[in-house]
Amino acid sequence: MAATVEEVVRNKRVILREYVSGFPKESDMFISFSPVSLKIPSNHKGVVLVKNLYLSCDPYMRLRMRNDQDPEFCPFTPGSPMTGFGVAKILDSTHHGFEEGDYVWGTTGWEEYSFIARPERLFKIRHTEVPLSYYAGILGMPGMTACAGFYEVCSPKRGEYVFVSAASSAVGQLVGQLAKLGGCYVVGSAGSSQKVQLLKERFGFDDAFNYKDEHDLEATLKRYFPEGIDIYFENVGGKMLDAVLMNMRVHGRIAMCGMISQYNLEQPQGPKNLMSLIYRRIRMEGFVVFDYCHLYSKFLDMMLPLIREERITYMEDIVEGLVNAPAALIGIFSGQSMGKKMVRVAPE
């Protein structure tokens, strides 16, 4: 009996207070503690208990903080811990596919320890020669999103003109690099001069601009793309999408990954220039990464050598401690972070 008592620890958790309208604040979340047993009760079959190591802060989480969005993206439950992508270590398992000590990535709780009811949805981490944090970024959901969106949705060809918005983001920085590797001409937009510098100097974008310095985005894009845009990787929506629609080339493709400019608005800004889709025979296609899980091992086969040979780079922005997770998440909406924002919950 003494052993059982010792296994119960305090579990720090990030709780969503209420559904959020407008710009989210740190105080929309709070930290709470609850006891957790580090042993799975023997009658719970097919589950795992994990210790969370890294939690990923992603724009789509803002949508789960409201309850007026599509049920496809299930809203968080106020009063309960938030969930998101993360990297974790298996502490206990009653699932035949996992054993103590395994590293995994996938959907977990915003807390120190999580029970995962359907561990078959987790990805087991087999390549630990790269930092584990990579599985919350370049080798996790954002990396897969960049690849699926760029290769599967955009159908890129060498020599094409590619525009990426929110280009220094977790996904954007990779899309730009993949486009360069594929022989495309790539321009990115971001919200500060440091980010613009990063895009050009570290990620190898052909050019980049700070959208906050531009008053007429349609004219800006005409300047950066005198021949027009073949591929737009859409991360922001709103005015940028309208400007892009006026600069697309015939038979262009728009991969709709996200529209972060719209997430805090009650009434979204509809694009006025949708007729361009017809005039210029444009394909605009939304996607979510979950549809491409079957391609994960192919993705790893491509990415691991690129990382090893330093042909691709990835910028992380790691915040220490779960207590700082709410601020980290809010930071991605105010444009403060450079690179992939994540929280280190515990040392590896």
Added chain:
Amino acid sequence: MAATVEEVVRNKRVILREYVSGFPKESDMFISFSPVSLKIPSNHKGVVLVKNLYLSCDPYMRLRMRNDQDPEFCPFTPGSPMTGFGVAKILDSTHHGFEEGDYVWGTTGWEEYSFIARPERLFKIRHTEVPLSYYAGILGMPGMTACAGFYEVCSPKRGEYVFVSAASSAVGQLVGQLAKLGGCYVVGSAGSSQKVQLLKERFGFDDAFNYKDEHDLEATLKRYFPEGIDIYFENVGGKMLDAVLMNMRVHGRIAMCGMISQYNLEQPQGPKNLMSLIYRRIRMEGFVVFDYCHLYSKFLDMMLPLIREERITYMEDIVEGLVNAPAALIGIFSGQSMGKKMVRVAPE
């Protein structure tokens, strides 16, 4: 010399007065006359002179009556005859591909006689066992538009749920019938109870509704498509598109053929629900029929037997005389016409 004089006749023409903003009026066009020689001067090589028989009234022509749209759809020239699709008979030819007496369809002038500078863009009519008017409708541009949009853009599968707006239009009536032939469930919207009856009774739509009777289009579509919409054939834009976006199924497809509700507006209504493209992984694709000309003979091979076997029907609305062409064109914007509106310029 006497013979030459006899060949000069009076050519009745429909002229665009000025570019049009707001709802177009008959008086935005006027009839003028100019002399035309019915013989091509011998130094004009590679051209044809045609006598126009049928002229097609099409929604996209409204866009050519303004000069603030995409240059891809070249605007008409005020003071000059309008142009459009039509059926014509060759009166004289200096092009090796055409001879006197041939019937053709393609882009011609809104006038009795037209010189066609690039006749290689015309389609020669080889099947005259069907009425010649069909080549301004079911076997011409609207028919090709329906087929290209439905088969090439929508990628339909048996059992899918299809919604067609402006469903009794030149294109819509065919899309619905093609969808039924392909084993889909099809609902159409139109702007009068007679049109709704037509859709259900003559064109075989599974169901149809009058959008003017509906106050909450999102709820209406939920009622007609409790399982959601797989394919939307977009002819109208605006509020209907927003309502559709909230009723699409995961991996749905939207073929953007036109957005007639927007053509008379200075500021288009942008759809608010574009995030649905992401949530539901929707492909929204604009197309124009010109990109599919290479498929025309394949299209005829499919359509001619369907017409012969009466497995497909087509409703025409033929107005007599070029003098009535302006009113006929205006009529399609006020929703007056039932079926494919065209003008008979001269007897066959």
